[in-house]
Amino acid sequence: MNVSFFDDHPKPADIRAEVLRGLALPEKRIPPKFFYDEPGSRLFDAICELPEYYPTRTEIGILRQYGGEMAELLGHDVVLIELGSGSSLKIRTLLEALRPRVYIPVDISREHLLRSAESLAAAFPEIEVRAACADYSRPFHLPLSEADQPRAAFFPGSSVGNFEPADAEAFLRRVGDFLGPGGHLLIGVDLRKSEDILHSAYNDAAGVTAAFNLNLLTRINRELEGSFDPAAFHHSAFFNPHDSRIEMHLVSNAPQDVLVAGETFRFSEGESIHTECSYKYGIDDFHALARRAGFESVRVWTDDAQLFSVHGLRRQED
Template sequence: MYEAAGPVDLHDFAADYAVDFAADFANAVRTGLAQPQKVIPARFFYDETGSRLFEAITQLPEYYPTRTETAILSEHAGAIAAAVGPGRVVVEYGSGSSTKTPLLLKPLQPSAYVPVDISGEFLAQSAAALAVQFPGLPILPVIADFTRSFQLPDPVAALPRLGFFPGSTLGNLGPSAAIDLLRSFADVLGPGSWLVIGLDLAPGAGKSVAMLEAAYDDAAGVTAAFNFNLLHRINRELAGTVRTDDFAHRAIWNEGGGRIEMHLVARIDTQFRAAGQNFALAAGETIHTEDSHKWTLAESRLMACASGWSPQAQWTDERARFAVHLWRHEGGAIQP
């Protein structure tokens, strides 16, 4: 199917990126913990440890999104391939372990695969595993924070593209920021490109608030460990002195905001040093670590159109808990 490809190499200036990312983390901690509502952006969850913890989360019985999206893709990947056609470069944003990727690659017959992820070591391992499954498929991993500007590898610059953004990762952003990110995808992928995107649906007849909250506060405590890894990263990487036992994990549904919120809550008055500065939290104060917005189908369509994408198809599970969308970018304004 493919011409012989060489070994998988990280297609990126990894050393320079690592330096930039370390500085970005330090700046985000100094800035975020100085605010009245303390915050650390969710993108800093995903060092190697955080990436592995998230993969463990996706296997939990409470965490319905991964298995639901996987089932939808398994059923409808053929329809996606028929609409898109063969020979496209598949660019996967936030690829992680790429467990869902083969579901698309097999029927799509792509010309190349470009996984983009923030965790370089995790990215290399998952790309190497995919290379075994798809011998001869050019795989060009890119270490990058896809919410910031980055370039695709030169070998795919002139080829038609399909973006793949599974896992409802878009939900980490509010509506305005989500639209900005989708616009950036359109700019990178170019006119005539396609986007396959998974979005978690808002509570309704098939999904209760209790189901949502359990997905982010599992009985085994894996999501809590994922959240706490931010504090461990501060201690490891920013000369932090955080006493992690002073904090607790909290996940709540914010009805007005249409989102699950994750926080690290101070159990007692606590003080620590990080990134060269001193910080203090009173008992009950929180560090806001993640938002996970949930969308209605109508909201999803409006976001697509507002960001330059034309909705082509959508599929949900029978309980309407999750949706996979197929959008196309033609360039220019789109009417909802």
């Protein structure tokens, strides 16, 4: 099997420091990347299959309809880097159309990444697979050499919306740096839409998104000697129209003290941990952000209902 593994996973001390720093803020926050331990990754896969959760099936539909055009834009015989690979639902469609010579999936969830990489290596034996376990929200190393040209990147799932806009710009600049001038990026971007559709997508009737959010507390208990009682918190997700974003929170049901890594954090009733933002963009707004980060728009593909968009960007020449 033509697959290799490169481990740049965040160290336990780094995770501890970031979680403690977030819980000490006046408005407590924990980055959404910490959702993705093994149980969290499985729960997110389940979310993607929910009837209320439109982004995954809509993006897959766009990829199936326009995959040939996307492959022509990215160019054949490329080194393809997928950021936040997770499961292999979307990338299979692109790999079938593109057939790159090297595929580098990047994800923070080690076990999930390995399973997906091995499955794809078996399905596409002619493609060299180099799995890289890393936190792409900050600078990280990729298993690349000078010979790995030309390069293209795929960033599906509207994960760019999890960044604050200034952080999204910085992230895109880093992507542009490893692609190099003329390199292409295929990126999923969730579009502005009815608040009712958004509310249902993040508050599903089966409670899977709530379980996904609350699993973060279980992970902290396991890895950081936490004393969270998940039953003492509840999931809250709502649309913030001022910032054009969905916010997810874990809300304390009563006053309580919680121990994490030897430190005590006090919660009042109704106080929350802000666990995720998901910004929704207009197409022109996202193009403006991409330009500030050094990319120019080449193509945009959307579904008929204009729920979701996939953008083909080119890194500008220096």
